[in-house]
Amino acid sequence: MFNPTDFPKPTLISVNGVELEVFEAGRENAGKPIVLCHGWPEHAYSWRHQMDALAAAGYHVIVPNQRGYGNSSRPTEVTDYDIEHLSGDLIALLDHYGYEDATFVGHDWGAFVVWGLTLLHPNRVNKVVNLSLPYQERGEKPWIEFMEEILGGDFYFVHFNRQPGVADAVFEDNTYRFLRNLYRKNEPLRAPEPGMALINLARAETPLGEPVMSESELAVYVSAFETSGFTGSINWYRNLDRNWRLLAQANPIIQQPTLMIYGDRDMVAKSENLTKFVPNVEVVNLDCGHWIQEEKPQETNQTILRWLEQKDAT
Incomplete structure (x- = not known):
């Protein structure tokens, strides 16, 4: 177990x-940057096994x-959490360190930001490594409208x-319970309940499956969200249709060498046409759920390091 x-x-x-x-x-490795981008409702701490x-x-x-999380700034305007701001933060971070480019790794919402x-x-x-969330095709309709x-209206997005x-x-009223019930693995399949699934989860007395992390690890997340609240991080979702518009002029094809890691038991759907938009992609499936780098830290590390080594050698 990792010691917080x-x-x-x-x-x-x-x-x-x-x-x-x-x-x-690895500050001593200046010149070879890799930036790890967490998802929701996560924290930089979700990468503790990879660093x-x-x-x-x-x-x-x-x-x-990222903005809205931990002790980072939490702007009040919803539009301050759109893809231009979120990607702009990462570009400014590269500028801060004096880097022209970097390898970016994202999980869940972090993957959306990296895409x-x-x-x-x-x-x-220069290279992309994304976990769980594949490239999202920009269809005819804005994403929230389509969803x-x-x-339906109870889908959490x-x-x-x-x-x-x-x-x-x-x-916010159930921070510990919500995060405890969410960070689970090997959950039994169950019929969908009426209502909004994540609100139901936040109120559920008993968690299902097994915990992804120890109580002391979970406490890091709970403490962070007790301080920050959830609104800043949920505001990322409130920009999806705006992001759909902001990405309208971008060339939709990603040419960079890309590694896509899926969890075979993740509820997030795999992409059926990933190579159409990400032609230089390698896909790896791990036997786990959604919290890939925390459920399978060793396998995740081996997969990423092996791929990076291959790409650096070519």
Whole structure:
């Protein structure tokens, strides 16, 4: 088990009009940056198992709490969390360290940001590693509108947009319970319940399956969200249709060498046409659920390091 006290101490760095709480490993490897981008409702701490392994392999590992998370800034305007702002933070972080480009790694929402960053600023990204969330094709309709038609108003993406503040308050009233019930693996299949699934989860007395992390690890997340609340992080969802519009002019093809890691038991759907948009992709499936780098830390590290070694050798 990972000891939370082993995690590096953060630095607050001013970038792009906000302050980001940034954790680092391998500073002695200046010149070979790799930036790890967490998802929702996560924290830089979700990469605790990867940082030392990547530093040992010669990388300068840069792990921000993105805006809305941890002790990073939490702007009040919803539009301050769109893909231009989120990718702009990462570009400004590269500028801060004096890097032309970097390898970017994303999980869940972090993967969405890395995909968007690569479309908007292709010359700043040399390689892409994404976990769980594949490239999202920009269809005819804005994403939330499309989801509402297909999945209904209780689907959490739609609910966050159509009923702002409702879920945020429930999660804040049940922070420990929500995060404890969410960070599970090997959960039994169950029939969908009526209502909004994540609100139900936040109120459920008993968690299902097995915990992904120890109580002391979970406490890091709970403490962070008790401080920050959930609204800043949920505001990422409230920009999906805006992001759909902001990405309209971008070339939709990602040319960078890309590694896509799926969890075979993840609820997030795999892409059926990934190579259409990401022609230089290698796909790896691991036997786990959604929290890939925490459920299978060794396998995740081996997969990423093997792939990076191959790409660096060519």
